[in-house]
Amino acid sequence: MPALLQLDKATIRFGGLTAVSELDLQIGRGELVALIGPNGAGKTTAFNLITGVYQPTSGAIFFDGQSIVGQKPYRITARGIARTFQNIRLFPSLSVFDNVRTVFHLHLRGDVRHALWRGQGYHAEEKSIAQRVLELLEIFQLGKFRDEPAKSLSYGDQRRLEIVRALAAEPRLLLLDEPAAGMNATEKVELTRLIRFIRDKFQIAILLVEHDMQLVMGIGERIVVLDYGVKIAEGSPEEVRANPKVIAAYLGD
Amino acid sequence: MTEFLQQLINGLAFGSILALIAIGYTMVYGILRFINFAHGDIFMLGAFAGFYLAPKIAALIPLPSIAGTLVVLGISMALCAGLGGLIERLAYRPLRKRPKLTVLITAIGVSLFIEYAGQFFFGAAPKKFPDILPVWQVTRIGGLSLNSNQLVVLGVSLVLLLALRFIVLKTKIGTAMRAVSFNPEAAALMGVNTDHVISFTFALGSALAAAAGILWAINYPSIDPLMGILPGLKAFVAAVLGGIGSLPGAALGGIIIGVTETLVSGYISSTYRDAIAFAVLILILLVKPSGLLGKKEIEKV
Amino acid sequence: MNFRHAKTILLAAWGVSLLASLAASRINPYWLYVFYDIGIGIVMAVSLNLINGYTGQFSLGHAGFMAVGAYVSAVITNQCGDLSMFAANGIFALALLAGGLSAALAGLLVGIPTLRLRGDYLAIVTLGFGEIIRVLLQNMDKVGAARGLSVMHGWTNLFWTFGLAAVTVYVVAALVNSTYGRGFMAVHDDEVAAEAMGLNTTKYKVTAFVVGAFFAGIAGGLYAHSKQFITPGGFGFMQSITFVVMVILGGMGNTIGVILAAILLTLLPEGLRMLAGIEHLAGFSANRPLSWLGETRMIIYSLLLIVLMLARPQGLFSRKRNAPVK
Numbered sequence: 001m002p003a004l005l006q007l008d009k010a011t012i013r014f015g016g017l018t019a020v021s022e023l024d025l026q027i028g029r030g031e032l033v034a035l036i037g038p039n040g041a042g043k044t045t046a047f048n049l050i051t052g053v054y055q056p057t058s059g060a061i062f063f064d065g066q067s068i069v070g071q072k073p074y075r076i077t078a079r080g081i082a083r084t085f086q087n088i089r090l091f092p093s094l095s096v097f098d099n100v101r102t103v104f105h106l107h108l109r110g111d112v113r114h115a116l117w118r119g120q121g122y123h124a125e126e127k128s129i130a131q132r133v134l135e136l137l138e139i140f141q142l143g144k145f146r147d148e149p150a151k152s153l154s155y156g157d158q159r160r161l162e163i164v165r166a167l168a169a170e171p172r173l174l175l176l177d178e179p180a181a182g183m184n185a186t187e188k189v190e191l192t193r194l195i196r197f198i199r200d201k202f203q204i205a206i207l208l209v210e211h212d213m214q215l216v217m218g219i220g221e222r223i224v225v226l227d228y229g230v231k232i233a234e235g236s237p238e239e240v241r242a243n244p245k246v247i248a249a250y251l252g253d
Numbered sequence: 254m255t256e257f258l259q260q261l262i263n264g265l266a267f268g269s270i271l272a273l274i275a276i277g278y279t280m281v282y283g284i285l286r287f288i289n290f291a292h293g294d295i296f297m298l299g300a301f302a303g304f305y306l307a308p309k310i311a312a313l314i315p316l317p318s319i320a321g322t323l324v325v326l327g328i329s330m331a332l333c334a335g336l337g338g339l340i341e342r343l344a345y346r347p348l349r350k351r352p353k354l355t356v357l358i359t360a361i362g363v364s365l366f367i368e369y370a371g372q373f374f375f376g377a378a379p380k381k382f383p384d385i386l387p388v389w390q391v392t393r394i395g396g397l398s399l400n401s402n403q404l405v406v407l408g409v410s411l412v413l414l415l416a417l418r419f420i421v422l423k424t425k426i427g428t429a430m431r432a433v434s435f436n437p438e439a440a441a442l443m444g445v446n447t448d449h450v451i452s453f454t455f456a457l458g459s460a461l462a463a464a465a466g467i468l469w470a471i472n473y474p475s476i477d478p479l480m481g482i483l484p485g486l487k488a489f490v491a492a493v494l495g496g497i498g499s500l501p502g503a504a505l506g507g508i509i510i511g512v513t514e515t516l517v518s519g520y521i522s523s524t525y526r527d528a529i530a531f532a533v534l535i536l537i538l539l540v541k542p543s544g545l546l547g548k549k550e551i552e553k554v
Numbered sequence: 555m556n557f558r559h560a561k562t563i564l565l566a567a568w569g570v571s572l573l574a575s576l577a578a579s580r581i582n583p584y585w586l587y588v589f590y591d592i593g594i595g596i597v598m599a600v601s602l603n604l605i606n607g608y609t610g611q612f613s614l615g616h617a618g619f620m621a622v623g624a625y626v627s628a629v630i631t632n633q634c635g636d637l638s639m640f641a642a643n644g645i646f647a648l649a650l651l652a653g654g655l656s657a658a659l660a661g662l663l664v665g666i667p668t669l670r671l672r673g674d675y676l677a678i679v680t681l682g683f684g685e686i687i688r689v690l691l692q693n694m695d696k697v698g699a700a701r702g703l704s705v706m707h708g709w710t711n712l713f714w715t716f717g718l719a720a721v722t723v724y725v726v727a728a729l730v731n732s733t734y735g736r737g738f739m740a741v742h743d744d745e746v747a748a749e750a751m752g753l754n755t756t757k758y759k760v761t762a763f764v765v766g767a768f769f770a771g772i773a774g775g776l777y778a779h780s781k782q783f784i785t786p787g788g789f790g791f792m793q794s795i796t797f798v799v800m801v802i803l804g805g806m807g808n809t810i811g812v813i814l815a816a817i818l819l820t821l822l823p824e825g826l827r828m829l830a831g832i833e834h835l836a837g838f839s840a841n842r843p844l845s846w847l848g849e850t851r852m853i854i855y856s857l858l859l860i861v862l863m864l865a866r867p868q869g870l871f872s873r874k875r876n877a878p879v880k
């Protein structure tokens with residue numbers, strides 16, 4: 001069985017700058033992997049490669065054994081990769097409920113015609129969607145905000161809502177881009193618990209980009225370290241922590 | 254061949270007027286990232302300022318004369334510069350932090366207001382612009398007839414463009430303009446008074462548009478309150494063609510649009526002339542949205 | 555609003571329109587034409603609201619689509635002689651449909667190249683498309699070029715005007731109030747996030763343009779068969795602006811508000827005209843006849859736009875701050 005996600009020498013250049021260079025990465029089903037590195041190491045760029053926002057200059061990317069290079073972001077999401085953003089990108093004027101509901105169009109059986117005709121099937125389907133959205137919101141204690149516009153939520157709730165919205169796509173791989181950004185120590189502990197919970201409850205693989213070493217060491221089963229777009233280390237938290245190249249990259253020479 | 258040269262010169266004169274207007278669009282876009290829809294109407298007001306000033310100036314300096322023309326040009330430019338700054342202060346500045354669409358809609362509102370208030374006060378019927386510039390002996394080289402007015406248009410445009418280049422590249426305020434256009438937040442942190450720079454940019458652009466209005470009226474002496482709409486749109490297209498934000502680009506774009514339109518209406522069909530600029534616009538945006546001399550912007554994710 | 559009963563409401567609206575239409579002979583003809591204008595305004599504003607309001611695009615060329623529908627339907631019905639009421643209405647329905655479909659095709663042509671443009675660039679390109687349609691019509695001798703085209707049949711009536719206005723409102727509301735349709739608003743809020751959440755943003759934007767243009771085409775057909783004379787100049791930039799003002803005044807993405815705004819802005823010039831009439835009778839404006847009204851209407855529109863944007867960008871009838879996000 002092929003790995004869930006596999007990057008083979010994935011490279012992207014912007015003009016003269018090589019943002020990600022020959023990155024090899026494998027993620028198995030249900031695995032929890034962290035991608036770390038100093039600022040500007042190319043972590044978010046790697047995310048944008050996987051999700052189809054950028055196209056690799058060279059190299060290959062496979063999801064579940066099939067190449068996803070050249071696919072539009074929305075197709076990649078439909079195949080089972082969902083993401084969050086470093087600087088939260090919710091649909092600010094939509095309600096909390098609608099933020100999640102929107103994503104359910106991926107699982108709709110009917111299309112535009114259903115919405116226009118509004119027959120029995122349409123109402124039944126909308127009802128079941130509403131139920132599933134509410135279930136998801138309840139799991140993450142967001143049910144009480146269902147009719148509030150997303151922009152009115154607190155920062156931490158917005159972060160959680162963004163994760164819920166990504167989960168609504170029923171992904172097999174969830175990409176979290178710096179989920180701890182802007183959080184204090186208590187919130188970070190909470191987040192660590194949440195990420196583990198998601199993995200266990202939804203049985204999905206998670207790839208996490210993070211800046212915060214402490215958080216990553218506590219959570220990642222496997223850690224990949226990027227520096228200047230190049231993978232400089234990979235292994236368990238202990239292995240990575242002991243790696244002299246990693247120490248040099250983080251502390252400077 | 255002579256006919257071709259003739260058309261080319263007509264096109265250059267028209268194009269250099271467009272270039273003067275296009276500069277205003279491109280400067281404002283460079284700094285605030287929005288299309289100042291009302292810019293074409295400043296061009297119209299420039300021409301009308303000339304129309305109402307001319308009889309008053311004539312009492313002091315006999316018209317038509319070069320000195321009188323320069324005075325009319327200067328006062329009209331100054332008036333419009335003040336007006337441009339005022340519009341920015343009243344309508345756009347309160348919206349600086351608002352969504353771009355809000356500002357765009359306001360700009361459309363300002364534009365319509367100037368046009369229809371213009372119709373109300375000046376009257377909707379076209380007016381004949383007075384002869385303020387002496388027309389010299391029409392020069393004939395071969396079969397080519399050169400109108401002295403066209404030469405004046407080319408000459409004045411060139412002088413103004415050089416003056417602008419000097420202001421932007423060599424003066425303190427010009428440096429501040431470039432800094433704000435590069436990164437407004439950083440410029441503000443470095444002590445640049447961005448409000449001041451933005452007002453100045455509007456004033457400068459409006460002065461050039463007013464000059465374009467006078468030059469236009471000298472060449473095509475029928476003026477009306479809606480005369481700014483099409484030249485304004487075409488000049489905007491010129492700015493996009495040249496690469497919005499780029500001053501040389503705006504000048505180049507103006508010339509290209511002016512010449513193309515004149516040649517097409519001369520050789521193919523004049524009834525389609527007003528569609529040409531838009532066809533060009535759609536083509537550029539499809540092929541090279543950053544324009545001929547512009548830089549590409551990538552949206553950060 | 556309860557959309558479970560949407561279809562029932564639609565049928566009721568048809569019934570009322572039909573009854574009103576049968577009673578039309580009792581209505582003062584002047585007001586009848588004002589009603590037509592209101593219905594047409596609703597179709598235009600509600601369909602534009604799908605593009606500019608819900609989907610967050612900015613089209614300044616809606617009158618161009620209206621022109622396509624007006625000319626196509628007029629050319630079709632002008633082929634017909636005098637017909638029985640039944641045949642006339644049948645032909646008229648087909649002509650309106652043809653007008654709508656032609657406009658939708660134009661919408662597709664506009665929609666595709668403009669997809670990668672945003673905000674003000676999109677605005678100016680749609681404006682350009684509208685102008686190109688106008689210039690093309692001005693060069694078509696077969697439809698009278700700049701002189702305009704006489705439309706033989708005044709087949710527009712209350713049934714068609716308000717029946718189709720109801721259809722427009724139904725379609726836009728049904729589209730938007732569904733899981734599928736929330737995607738339009740998601741595109742409005744954040745295109746990048748929408749794409750990342752599996753929404754084909756391109757398809758949503760093109761759909762908005764095509765559906766919006768379709769109804770603008772239908773409105774064009776109604777307009778042509780109400781005025782019975784159309785010119786390319788009548789569908790210019792200024793006409794598009796009128797519809798944009800309706801959408802902004804009503805509140806972008808607020809269908810009810812936009813309907814109210816369409817009614818208000820259609821009645822406003824009529825009200826001004828009446829005021830002027832009174833003034834005129836009283837001898838106040840003997841030297842300034844009615845002609846100045848056209849100008850003041852646009853002055854009022856423009857001031858309305860500026861003041862709204864400064865003070866109430868969400869529109870007159872929206873409680874929520876639904877102002878554009880981008």
